[in-house]
Amino acid sequence: MATTHEGLKKPQIYWAATCVFAVIAVCVIDGIITNIALPTIQSYFGVSQQESIWVVNAYNIVLISTLFTFSSLADRYGFKRLLRVGLIVFGVGAFGSLMSQSLSMLIMCRIVQGFGAALIMALTGGLIRNIYPKERVAMGIAFNGMVIGACALIAPSLGAFIIKIADWHWIYGFSIPIIALGLFLSRFLPRLPRHDNSIDYKSAILNAVTFGSLVAGLDIIYSNPLWGSLLLIISITSVVTLYRHALSQEHPMVPVDLLKIVPFRDAALVSTFAFLSATASMVSVPFYFEHILHYNTETVGLIYSSWPVAGVIMGPVSAKLSERFSAGLLSGIGSLILMCGITTLTYLPTDSSKLVFALAMFVGGLGFGLLQTPNGKTLLLSAPHNRASAAGGMQATSRILGQCLGGALVATSFSINSQQGAHYGLIVSIITAFIAVLINLYRILSKQDRQVM
Numbered sequence: 001m002a003t004t005h006e007g008l009k010k011p012q013i014y015w016a017a018t019c020v021f022a023v024i025a026v027c028v029i030d031g032i033i034t035n036i037a038l039p040t041i042q043s044y045f046g047v048s049q050q051e052s053i054w055v056v057n058a059y060n061i062v063l064i065s066t067l068f069t070f071s072s073l074a075d076r077y078g079f080k081r082l083l084r085v086g087l088i089v090f091g092v093g094a095f096g097s098l099m100s101q102s103l104s105m106l107i108m109c110r111i112v113q114g115f116g117a118a119l120i121m122a123l124t125g126g127l128i129r130n131i132y133p134k135e136r137v138a139m140g141i142a143f144n145g146m147v148i149g150a151c152a153l154i155a156p157s158l159g160a161f162i163i164k165i166a167d168w169h170w171i172y173g174f175s176i177p178i179i180a181l182g183l184f185l186s187r188f189l190p191r192l193p194r195h196d197n198s199i200d201y202k203s204a205i206l207n208a209v210t211f212g213s214l215v216a217g218l219d220i221i222y223s224n225p226l227w228g229s230l231l232l233i234i235s236i237t238s239v240v241t242l243y244r245h246a247l248s249q250e251h252p253m254v255p256v257d258l259l260k261i262v263p264f265r266d267a268a269l270v271s272t273f274a275f276l277s278a279t280a281s282m283v284s285v286p287f288y289f290e291h292i293l294h295y296n297t298e299t300v301g302l303i304y305s306s307w308p309v310a311g312v313i314m315g316p317v318s319a320k321l322s323e324r325f326s327a328g329l330l331s332g333i334g335s336l337i338l339m340c341g342i343t344t345l346t347y348l349p350t351d352s353s354k355l356v357f358a359l360a361m362f363v364g365g366l367g368f369g370l371l372q373t374p375n376g377k378t379l380l381l382s383a384p385h386n387r388a389s390a391a392g393g394m395q396a397t398s399r400i401l402g403q404c405l406g407g408a409l410v411a412t413s414f415s416i417n418s419q420q421g422a423h424y425g426l427i428v429s430i431i432t433a434f435i436a437v438l439i440n441l442y443r444i445l446s447k448q449d450r451q452v453m
Contacts (some may be wrong), residue, residue, distance in 0.1 A: 019185035062114030070395025085118025125392025142319030152308030160301030275402025284425030310365030328443030334371030
C-alpha cells in the first residue's frame with residue numbers, strides 16, 4: 001500500500017479519500033454546530049457573549065498552537081498512526097463536552113477536542129497530496145471542498161434540530177459514529193516513507209507561545225489593555241525568536257523556508273484573511289440574527305445554511321476553472337464576491353425579508369467557495385514534494401489562524417459594545433475580505449503564481 005507522487009490505485013484511492021472525507025466532516029460539523037449553539041450555551045450557563053465565545057476560542061488556540069508540531073511528527077511517526085490517535089483524542093473530548101455541566105468543564109473538553117482536531121487537520125493536506133495523482137490534486141481539493149460544503153450545509157439545521165428536540169449537550173454526540181468510521185477506513189491510507197527526524201522542542205514551544213499569546217491578547221486587549229498588550233508583546237518576541245531559529249535549519253518545523261516561495265506565501269496569506277473574514281461573519285451571524293433580529297434558532301440555521309449551499313455548488317466549478325485560470329485571478333474574484341456578500345448582509349435594513357438575508361449569505365458563500373480550490377492547489381503544489389507534510393501543515397495553520405483571529409476579534413467587538421458586537425464583527429469580516437482582494441490583486445499584477453497552474 002505504498003505510494004509515490006503518482007497517487008494511489010483503484011479501489012484503494014476511493015477508500016482512502018472516503019477516510020479523509022470522514023475525518024474532515026467530523027471537524028467541520030463540530031465547529032459549525034458549536035457556532036450555532038453559542039447563544040444557547042450563553043443562556044444556559046448565564047455568562048456574557050465574550051465568555052461564551054471562549055468555547056470556540058479555546059479550541060482554536062490549541063489548534064493553531066500545535067498544528068506545525070503535529071505536521072512535523074507525521075514524517076517521524078507516520079500519517080496513518082497519528083490520524084488514528086487524533087480521532088481517538090477528539091472522541092474523548094467530544095464525550096467530555098457531551099457530559100459537561102459547567103462552562104469551565106466544557107472549555108476544558110473543547111481543549112481536548114482541539115488537540116485531536118489539530119492532529120487530524122495537520123495531516124489532511126499531506127494525505128491529499130499523496131492520495132491523488134499530481135494532475136488530480138485540484139480535483140481532490142475540490143472534492144474535499146464539496147464535503148466541507150455539504151457538512152456545513154447539514155450542520156446548522158442539524159444543530160438547530162438537536163437543540164430543539166434535546167439538550168444542547170447532544171450536539172457533541174454526533175461525532176462518535178463518524179470517528180468509528182474514520183478509524184475503520186484508516187487502514188486504506190497510504191504508507192509513506194518515514195524520516196527519523198528529531199523533535200524540535202524549541203520550535204514547538206515558541207510556536208505555541210506565539211499563536212496562543214496572539215489570540216488571547218487580541219481577545220482581551222480592550223477589556224484588559226495591560227495584559228492584552230503584554231500578551232501581544234510576548235507573541236511578537238516569540239515569533240521573531242522562532243523565525244531566527246527556523247532560518248538555521250534545513251527543514252524547519254515551522255516552514256519559513258517555504259515562505260520564500262512567493263506563490264506559496266501569497267496563497268497562505270490569502271487563506272488566512274479569507275478564513276478570518278468567513279469566521280468573523282460566521283461567529284457574528286447567530287448573535288446578529290437571534291439578538292438583534294430576534295429570529296429563532298431554526299430560522300438562523302436555515303439562513304446560515306445558504307452559505308454552504310453556495311460552497312457545494314461552486315466547488316466543482318472552481319476546480320474546473322483552476323485548470324484554465326490563475327489562482328490570483330480566481331481567488332481575487334472570489335474574495336471580491338465574498339466581501340460584497342458580507343457587506344450586503346451587514347447593511348441590509350433590519351426589516352428586510354429572511355430570503356434577502358439568505359441571498360446575501362449565499363453570495364458570500366459563492367465567493368468563499370470560488371477562492372478555496374485554486375488557492376489551496378497553489379499552496380500544496382508550489383512546495384517541493386518532500387515538504388508535503390509541511391505544506392499541509394501550513395495550509396491547515398493558515399486556515400486555523402484565520403479562524404482564531406476571526407473569533408478573537410469578534411470577542412473584542414463584544415467587549416467594545418455588547419449590543420453592537422455582532423455588527424462590529426461583520427465589519428471586521430468586510431475589512432479582512434478586502435485585504436484578501438488586495439493580496440490577490442498583487443498576485444495578478446506580479447504574474448508569479450502561474451508557474452503552479
